[in-house]
Amino acid sequence: xxxxxxxxxxxxxxxxxxxxxxxxxxxxxxxxxxxxxxxxxxxxxxxxxxxxxxxxxxxxxxxxxxxxxxxxxxxxxxxxxxxxxxxxxxxxxxxxxxxxxxxxxxxxxxxxxxxxxxxxxxxxxxxxxxxxxxxxxxxxxxxxxxxxxxxxxxxxxxxxxxxxxxxxxxxxxxxxxxxxxxxxxxxxxxxxxxxxxxxxxxxxxxxxxxxxxxxxxxxxxxxxxxxxxxxxxxxxxxxxxxxxxxxxxxxxxxxxxxxxxxxxxxxxxxxxxxxxxxxxxxxxxxxxxxxxxxxxxxxxxxxxxxxxxxxxxxxxxxxxxxxxxxxxxxxxxxxxxxxxxxxxxxxxxxxxxxxxxxxxxxxxxxxxxxxxxxxxxxxxxxxxxxxxxxxxxxxxxxxxxxxxxxxxxxxxxxxxxxxxxxxxxxxx
Amino acid sequence: xxxxxxxxxxxxxxxxxxxxxxxxxxxxxxxxxxxxxxxxxxxxxxxxxxxxxxxxxxxxxxxxxxxxxxxxxxxxxxxxxxxxxxxxxxxxxxxxxxxxxxxxxxxxxxxxxxxxxxxxxxxxxxxxxxxxxxxxxxxxxxxxxxxxxxxxxxxxxxxxxxx
Numbered sequence: 001x002x003x004x005x006x007x008x009x010x011x012x013x014x015x016x017x018x019x020x021x022x023x024x025x026x027x028x029x030x031x032x033x034x035x036x037x038x039x040x041x042x043x044x045x046x047x048x049x050x051x052x053x054x055x056x057x058x059x060x061x062x063x064x065x066x067x068x069x070x071x072x073x074x075x076x077x078x079x080x081x082x083x084x085x086x087x088x089x090x091x092x093x094x095x096x097x098x099x100x101x102x103x104x105x106x107x108x109x110x111x112x113x114x115x116x117x118x119x120x121x122x123x124x125x126x127x128x129x130x131x132x133x134x135x136x137x138x139x140x141x142x143x144x145x146x147x148x149x150x151x152x153x154x155x156x157x158x159x160x161x162x163x164x165x166x167x168x169x170x171x172x173x174x175x176x177x178x179x180x181x182x183x184x185x186x187x188x189x190x191x192x193x194x195x196x197x198x199x200x201x202x203x204x205x206x207x208x209x210x211x212x213x214x215x216x217x218x219x220x221x222x223x224x225x226x227x228x229x230x231x232x233x234x235x236x237x238x239x240x241x242x243x244x245x246x247x248x249x250x251x252x253x254x255x256x257x258x259x260x261x262x263x264x265x266x267x268x269x270x271x272x273x274x275x276x277x278x279x280x281x282x283x284x285x286x287x288x289x290x291x292x293x294x295x296x297x298x299x300x301x302x303x304x305x306x307x308x309x310x311x312x313x314x315x316x317x318x319x320x321x322x323x324x325x326x327x328x329x330x331x332x333x334x335x336x337x338x339x340x341x342x343x344x345x346x347x348x349x350x351x352x353x354x355x356x357x358x359x360x361x362x363x364x365x366x367x368x369x370x371x372x373x374x375x376x377x378x379x380x381x382x383x384x385x386x387x388x389x390x391x392x393x394x395x396x397x398x399x400x401x402x403x404x405x406x407x408x409x410x411x412x413x414x415x416x417x418x419x420x421x422x423x424x425x426x427x428x
Numbered sequence: 429x430x431x432x433x434x435x436x437x438x439x440x441x442x443x444x445x446x447x448x449x450x451x452x453x454x455x456x457x458x459x460x461x462x463x464x465x466x467x468x469x470x471x472x473x474x475x476x477x478x479x480x481x482x483x484x485x486x487x488x489x490x491x492x493x494x495x496x497x498x499x500x501x502x503x504x505x506x507x508x509x510x511x512x513x514x515x516x517x518x519x520x521x522x523x524x525x526x527x528x529x530x531x532x533x534x535x536x537x538x539x540x541x542x543x544x545x546x547x548x549x550x551x552x553x554x555x556x557x558x559x560x561x562x563x564x565x566x567x568x569x570x571x572x573x574x575x576x577x578x579x580x581x582x583x584x585x586x587x588x589x590x591x
Contacts, residue, residue, distance in 0.1 A: 076452070085557050086554075086555065086557060088516045088517055088518065088554075088555040088559070089517070089518055089555075089559055090559075091558055091559055091560055093557075094557050094558065119452065125557065126498070127553075127556050127557065127566065129566075129569035129570070129571075130569075130570075130571060162450065162451065164456070164459070164460070165459065165460065165463065166459075166498075167459055167462070167463070167498035167499070167500040167501060168498045168499030168500035168501075169498050169499065170554065170555075181459065182456060183453065183455055184453075184456045184457065184458030184459055184484070185455070185458075185494060186493055186494055186497040187498075202452055243559065245518040245560055245562060246517070246518050246521045246522070246559075247522075251518075251559060251560040252560045253560065288516075288517060288555075318559075320518055320521075322521065326521065331517060331521075334515075334516065334517045334520050335516075335517055337515075338516050338517075338554055338555070342554065344497075427517070427521065
């Protein structure tokens, strides 16, 4: 049976970002019905039944996260939408925001209703100028139609949604850094516990969800959690947006059920390798922070548990593909420079470790590497991993350790030859 | 409050005041207020930081800490056309460096510099989240997709370089 597109169902329509087009294609019907017939608790139960896991990187079950909110109501509750899409290789939320903002907004309203929250924030990365303009317009349209504000669609439920622009900081995609930024501060991650569900924005209970996660909620509301759980694989349910970039013929965002084979995504959706004479060398199915897989191990299924079993992670599904012309030392140096630039500087292992990675990789790439350098990289990676407040430590340690382990001979080769074997063609 | 000179237009001042009550806490107005000031001035001076600090009710040092944390706040003027070329892996795999090299030689400046006439500035930027359009760039707040050296030339033509 052909797969029915859900998340990307509307994007090819003209003016798909406008409320008129969204309404004409059944938009906000799920919200209309839920506000009349479904209690917040029932809505939350449907999301739990669906098995929906977070699409931002961690893969935590959304319904379970929501149920961590305290039962007491002495403080306001907040929903923060994480639209700080910054993981290299990831550009799926951008597509939803620019092409189907009302699907995202309907998901926000339904989710806020389920957790009984009356103020939601849409934190969007500063570089998404176009997405910000489009989403702010979508919010304005929704207010004008009575879909936001006081007594939505004549119900007793009220919700305000406020946009907030980031200002150029990868770390603000980490949920507690996002909260700090939203409070008007430097985006330094917080120690957990307490978790944001208990102590979040302004010290109040807060739920943070990724854009794509929330875009699934209108379908769960419309067709039920059990239906959603039937898509994909057990414990890895629902539709998924997969990004693919690098050396592929058609880079892009492709929708398929969780559990779709990576090679199918590469060969059928993305049209295969860019140059027919340059075979696949390596891929990172989940985004730059995840462990790299050599071509021989790319025969994997794209879901949380399958990729964990394969020694990597689904992450934000920001797949990057590298062909035989790629210098793995150069590729890793490029990423190390990214992480060194983006480390918030709060924890010593990350702040100093990222600097070490750049320094060592740069001398390897320029032919001044020492025989002990590959092991030194592994040693520093071990000291960073698990020793930082937020997962940024892993996000840099995993690529470093996996590139060195999987492509060890290439690193050693840089030392023996006293030069990069790829010469000027290296990534750098 | 001590009288701080208002270094912005009455319109920007009014919009900053509006921000102060937009969020549940006043502090949240800081990032958007800095954007408003930068939109008017093109960059954020010490004077601007003192102004925003006074509005929010925090110290100028606190504001400086925030400004220096985020890459999108400029501490010195940038060009009329601020060109940012993505330097992260997916763009580099598709020829981002050649694009930068062409821009660099055509404009005669290095990343981080502004042309003498103040019309262009050039910068490397980390992943713009548009890897399907690699190599990509941004000019001010517009995205530029699928660049190569020839398209970089065309971009500069369009922006009026050499005229």
